[in-house]
Amino acid sequence: MPIDFQQVRELLAAIANTDIVELQLKDDDFELTVRKGGMAMPAVASDGVQMATMPSPPVVIQAASSTPPPVESSPPPTIDPKWVEITSPMVGTFYRAPAPDEPPFVDIGEAVRVGQTVCIIEAMKLMNEIESEVAGQVVEVLVANGESVEYGQVLMRVNPN
Incomplete structure (x- = not known):
């Protein structure tokens, strides 16, 4: 089953507004662990692709899936430092x-x-x-x-x- 990142974002937003400190979801082809507090670390999928982070409050997200995330074909746009x-x-x-x-x-x-x-x-x-x-x-x-x-x-x- 492919990962629905919109649902993951909604789940993270809901968790951020609660007192939940840790949540772990497991399925046959997907695993998600969310921890609030401590130092935030970038979330990394099993293939090494960065998934998501929440800047504040600090959250650590770990996700693994048997289906690799889609790869974007176009390079990111150049960002002017004065913007x-x-x-x-x-x-x-x-x-x-x-x-x-x-x-x-x-x-x-x-x-x-x-x-x-x-x-x-x-x-x-x-x-x-x-x-x-x-x-x-x-x-x-x-x-x-x-x-x-x-x-x-x-x-x-x-x-x-």
């Missing part, structure tokens, strides 16, 4: 627009100003507007609409004015 990253201040669900039938707050290539709402993070049924802390042009949106995000995860990058 400013807009990160998620919480665990939740990322939304690009205020409603499903409305246009996104911002698109790639659009200008943003300080204090402008760039997305919404839903956490515990509360909609939290995320505002830009920099004026500039949006160069990357790294999260898909409706995708779960972690604390500190980069949502988008802005080329400052």
Whole structure:
């Protein structure tokens, strides 16, 4: 059975909001161990590919599967060091627009100003507007609409004015 990383992200987000210190799930072809506290170490699958980490609170994730994760064919884009990253201040669900039938707050290539709402993070049924802390042009949106995000995860990058 292939690993559904979206379900793993949702499970990690749920665990992060509880007092659970350790969780271990095992199946015939999949094993997941989550530990909160102590030093965070990168999670590594049996084939050596880094899977996921949670920046805060520290979590150690170990996963093994008989099915190797998919390999991306395109190289990662070059990141300009002057770009400013807009990160998620919480665990939740990322939304690009205020409603499903409305246009996104911002698109790639659009200008943003300080204090402008760039997305919404839903956490515990509360909609939290995320505002830009920099004026500039949006160069990357790294999260898909409706995708779960972690604390500190980069949502988008802005080329400052």
